[in-house]
Amino acid sequence: MLVEMMFGAMAVTKLLLWVLQQLILNVRVVGDELDEDTRDRMQHRAEQLSREMAWLLQELEQQKSQELRSKEQNPVAWRALLFAALQHWQFWAIAGILLLLILGLCWCLRCEFVTDLVNTFILVAEQVSSDGSFPVLRPCFGIGCAHEGWSPYEEDIIYSLLVPLAPPSGHAFLPELCNPGETPERNFRIRVQLECTCATEQLGGGTLCFLHHDEEALRRNQGPSLLHSLCTGCYLDVGKTVRRFHQLVKACWVVLPHSHRWRLTMLACSRSCKFKVATAEEEITIEITLGVQQGDSDIFMSSQASEAIFTPSTTWTLSCAVAEAKFFELTARQAPDGSFHLRCLQLCARILVGTGFSSYTLKTVVMHLLNTTPLSGWHRTRFLLRLDDIMRYLCRCVEEKRLDHFFFGNEKIPQEIALPPALQRAQPFNLFQHLAQDPDAQAEAMREFMDMQDCLTRMLTYGH
Numbered sequence: 016m017l018v019e020m021m022f023g024a025m026a027v028t029k030l031l032l033w034v035l036q037q038l039i040l041n042v043r044v045v046g047d048e049l050d051e052d053t054r055d056r057m058q059h060r061a062e063q064l065s066r067e068m069a070w071l072l073q074e075l076e077q078q079k080s081q082e083l084r085s086k087e088q089n090p091v092a093w094r095a096l097l098f099a100a101l102q103h104w105q106f107w108a109i110a111g112i113l114l115l116l117i118l119g120l121c122w123c124l125r126c127e128f129v130t131d132l133v134n135t136f137i138l139v140a141e142q143v144s145s146d147g148s149f150p151v152l153r154p155c156f157g158i159g160c161a162h163e164g165w166s167p168y169e170e171d172i173i174y175s176l177l178v179p180l181a182p183p184s185g186h187a188f189l190p191e192l193c194n195p196g197e198t199p200e201r202n203f204r205i206r207v208q209l210e211c212t213c214a215t216e217q218l219g220g221g222t223l224c225f226l227h228h229d230e231e232a233l234r235r236n237q238g239p240s241l242l243h244s245l246c247t248g249c250y251l252d253v254g255k256t257v258r259r260f261h262q263l264v265k266a267c268w269v270v271l272p273h274s275h276r277w278r279l280t281m282l283a284c285s286r287s288c289k290f291k292v293a294t295a296e297e298e299i300t301i302e303i304t305l306g307v308q309q310g311d312s313d314i315f316m317s318s319q320a321s322e323a324i325f326t327p328s329t330t331w332t333l334s335c336a337v338a339e340a341k342f343f344e345l346t347a348r349q350a351p352d353g354s355f356h357l358r359c360l361q362l363c364a365r366i367l368v369g370t371g372f373s374s375y376t377l378k379t380v381v382m383h384l385l386n387t388t389p390l391s392g393w394h395r396t397r398f399l400l401r402l403d404d405i406m407r408y409l410c411r412c413v414e415e416k417r418l419d420h421f422f423f424g425n426e427k428i429p430q431e432i433a434l435p436p437a438l439q440r441a442q443p444f445n446l447f448q449h450l451a452q453d454p455d456a457q458a459e460a461m462r463e464f465m466d467m468q469d470c471l472t473r474m475l476t477y478g479h
C-alpha cells in the first residue's frame with residue numbers, strides 16, 4: 016500500500032512538474048509583449064523555480080528507494096507503519112510546497128505583465144496631461160504580497176502598484192504634518208505652491224507661467240493649474256487626484272497595445288484606482304495607489320486611507336510598501352539558491368486567513384527574522400526550523416503585547432533601503448498597541464494563536 020501511495024505521489028508531482036513546464040513556456044509567449052530585460056528576469060526566475068522543483072522531486076525519489084530497501088530488509092509491520100506515517104507528512108509537505116512554487120511563478124509572470132502595462136500607460140498619460148493640470152507620473156513600483164512572491168490567498172489576488180507623483184512644471188509640493196507633534200509621523204498634507212516659470216517660457220519650453228499670465232491667456236492656451244483643479248484649499252486632494260487618474264486610465268486604454276487582447280473594466284474605489292483586465296481565459300485585478308516620495312527615500316505619502324475611521328481627503332498617509340518590496344528583492348538577491356523564506360511566509364499566511372491577525376503582522380515578523388537570521392539558515396532543508404521560529408516569535412509578541420514596526424527607529428535596516436531621517440530617528444512603533452490596551456483582546460489573540468498552531472500542524476501532516 017505504501018509503495019502504491021509513493022507511486023501516487025510521484026504521479027502528482029510529475030503532473031505538477033508538467034504544469035511548471037507549461038508556465039515556463041508561457042514566459043516566452045507572454046514575453047513577446049515585454050522588453051528584453053523583463054523577459055530575461057522572468058526566464059531566470061522560472062529556471063530558479065524549476066531547479067527548486069527538481070530538488071524536491073529528487074528528495075521524493077530518494078525517499079521512495081529508501082522505503083523499498085527497508086521493506087526488503089525488514090518486512091516487520093510496525094516498521095512499515097512508522098515509514099507510512101513519516102512518508103505521509105513528507106509527501107503532503109512536499110506536494111504543498113510544489114504548489115506554492117507554481118503559484119509563486121504565476122504571480123511572478125503576472126506581476127511583470129502588470130508592471131509593463133502600467134508603465135506603458137504612464138508613457139501615454141504623460142502626453143495627454145503635460146499642461147501642468149496633473150502631477151507628473153513616474154515609473155511604477157510593484158508592491159504588496161503578490162509582487163513580493165507570497166500571498167495568503169490562492170485566488171482573487173490583487174496586483175498592487177504604487178505610482179509616484181511629482182509636481183508638474185510651475186508647481187511645488189510642500190509636505191506638512193497633519194498633526195504637528197504626532198509620533199510617529201504618519202499623516203501628511205501636501206501644500207501645492209505655484210512657482211514662476213517665466214525664464215523657461217522665454218527659452219521656448221514648457222507651459223505658460225501660471226503666476227505671471229492673466230487668466231484669459233492661460234484659459235486660451237492651457238488648462239487650469241493643478242492648484243485650481245485637484246486641490247482643496249491649497250492642499251492636494253486625494254479624491255480629486257484619484258478620480259482624474261481613473262479618467263486618464265479609461266481615456267488612454269484604447270491606445271495601449273494591451274487593449275487588443277485584454278478588456279478593461281473600471282472598479283469603484285475612493286482612494287486608489289482599481290480595475291480589471293480580462294481575456295476569455297483569465298482575469299487580473301490591479302490596484303494603483305498614488306504617492307508622493309519623501310525626499311529621495313523609499314518612503315511615500317500615499318493615497319491609501321489611514322487606520323482612523325475617517326480619513327480627510329487632503330490626508331496622505333505614510334507608506335513603507337516600496338521599502339518593503341525593496342527589502343524582499345534585496346533578500347532574494349542575497350539569499351543562496353534554495354532559500355525557502357517566501358514559502359515559510361506563504362504557508363504561515365494561509366493559516367492566518369479568518370483570524371484577527373493581519374498578513375502584515377506576519378510579514379513584519381518574517382522581515383525581523385530575515386534581518387537577524389543568516390540567510391543561509393533559510394535553506395529548504397531547514398524549512399521546519401524556520402516555521403518554528405516564526406511561530407515562536409509571534410507567540411512571544413502576543414505574550415509581550417509588542418510587535419515593533421519594521422522600519423520605525425530600526426537601526427538594522429540594510430543601507431540599500433533609503434529612509435527619511437525622521438523615520439530613522441523615530442521611536443519604535445508598536446503594531447500590537449491594541450493588545451497592550453485591552454487584556455480581552457490579548458486573551459483572544461492567544462487563543463487564535465493556539466488554533467493557528469494546530470492548523471499549521473494539520474496542514475503539514477495532511478496537506479489541508
Ligand SMILES: [Zn+2]
Binds near residue numbers: 210211212224225
Ligand atoms: Zn513667472
